[in-house]
Amino acid sequence: MRNSGTQLAARLALALPLLCGPMLPAHAGEMAERKEIAELFTKSFAASDFSTLDTWYSKARRDNSRLPSGDFRADRLVQSIAFGEPPAMRPCTEFRCSRVNDDYWLAQQQKARVWLGQQPQSTLAALTLAKAYDAQAWEYRGAGFANNVREEDMLKFRDLANQAVQILFTHAEHGRKDPNWWSQLLTYSRYTPMGQKNLAKLAHDALAAFPGNPGIYASLADSLTPQWGGSYEAIAGLAAHAVENTEAEEGQSMYARIYGSAYGLLSKRGTAVFARPDVNWPRIRAGFDDLVQRYPDSTNLNTYARLACISALDKKTTAQLLQRIAQEVEPQVWQSRSEFRRCQNWSREASP
Numbered sequence: 001m002r003n004s005g006t007q008l009a010a011r012l013a014l015a016l017p018l019l020c021g022p023m024l025p026a027h028a029g030e031m032a033e034r035k036e037i038a039e040l041f042t043k044s045f046a047a048s049d050f051s052t053l054d055t056w057y058s059k060a061r062r063d064n065s066r067l068p069s070g071d072f073r074a075d076r077l078v079q080s081i082a083f084g085e086p087p088a089m090r091p092c093t094e095f096r097c098s099r100v101n102d103d104y105w106l107a108q109q110q111k112a113r114v115w116l117g118q119q120p121q122s123t124l125a126a127l128t129l130a131k132a133y134d135a136q137a138w139e140y141r142g143a144g145f146a147n148n149v150r151e152e153d154m155l156k157f158r159d160l161a162n163q164a165v166q167i168l169f170t171h172a173e174h175g176r177k178d179p180n181w182w183s184q185l186l187t188y189s190r191y192t193p194m195g196q197k198n199l200a201k202l203a204h205d206a207l208a209a210f211p212g213n214p215g216i217y218a219s220l221a222d223s224l225t226p227q228w229g230g231s232y233e234a235i236a237g238l239a240a241h242a243v244e245n246t247e248a249e250e251g252q253s254m255y256a257r258i259y260g261s262a263y264g265l266l267s268k269r270g271t272a273v274f275a276r277p278d279v280n281w282p283r284i285r286a287g288f289d290d291l292v293q294r295y296p297d298s299t300n301l302n303t304y305a306r307l308a309c310i311s312a313l314d315k316k317t318t319a320q321l322l323q324r325i326a327q328e329v330e331p332q333v334w335q336s337r338s339e340f341r342r343c344q345n346w347s348r349e350a351s352p
Contacts, residue, residue, distance in 0.1 A: 183215035256287030309343035
């Protein structure tokens with residue numbers, strides 16, 4: 001039975017490389033299609049071919065079509081929204097110079113506004129405009145610790161993030177019917193004081209509207225990581241809640257999807273986070289077993305093997321998975337060729 005999200009709202013209120021050298025050939029399919037989807041956006045947006053993007057996205061949403069990994073194609077297009085590298089800044093002789101090419105980002109935002117002007121009902125256009133503000137915000141913020149960011153840059157970051165949130169709210173009439181509008185709103189709200197204050201309600205409303213969408217759970221999982229004021233217990237609660245909402249369609253697999261998504265942030269405090277006593281690796285493993293049974297794509301198998309090795313320190317499972325993978329290694333899943341080889345050599349020591 002699907003839950004209303006009230007329990008999760010209460011939890012949220014409490015706690016909110018390139019490879020060096022060749023590897024074995026990857027299985028064509030998931031990664032090739034991800035690349036095609038990314039190129040579809042960048043090329044169409046650059047050419048102002050907005051109708052192609054809207055048509056493709058609408059059909060993918062209508063059909064609920066999935067990639068071989070089980071990810072929704074429409075979600076992948078939204079995740080592929082990108083604008084390329086801004087041109088290098090001109091030399092600056094002032095004492096405190098801007099590190100960000102604002103003219104470049106204004107041009108990207110203006111192009112997205114043109115798209116919205118032509119297609120005011122396009123949620124994808126609104127998501128693109130909001131993303132252009134979010135990308136500019138992170139140019140100011142950078143990827144380091146907050147206490148190392150200049151005060152004026154942090155103020156700019158918060159202002160731009162707030163504008164991204166406001167854009168989404170401005171287009172809420174159509175956006176509320178789209179799970180990607182909710183997932184992006186939850187993500188951007190995490191950066192703003194007003195959004196943080198209302199995050200529990202937004203989470204409740206998002207799950208009430210789309211209780212089975214992985215992107216919404218992924219956004220919430222990021223909000224519940226320790227660096228955003230959450231905890232490992234809160235993530236476990238979210239994962240259990242997700243399984244309750246999706247078990248009829250997805251079995252236990254959502255538990256694994258949530259931890260696989262949150263791993264990027266969790267690993268910043270140490271790679272072996274799934275070996276912690278407050279993380280239920282056996283249940284994550286059961287979720288992955290279900291996931292790869294439902295979607296036996298090599299991307300899922302490689303992700304499962306990598307996390308079993310570097311995050312859970314589970315030799316036996318790693319050895320079994322690498323045997324199943326055989327020649328279908330996905331280089332993009334592994335941090336490097338050497339990481340894959342380390343897991344391969346280490347897992348050979350596993351007991352039968």
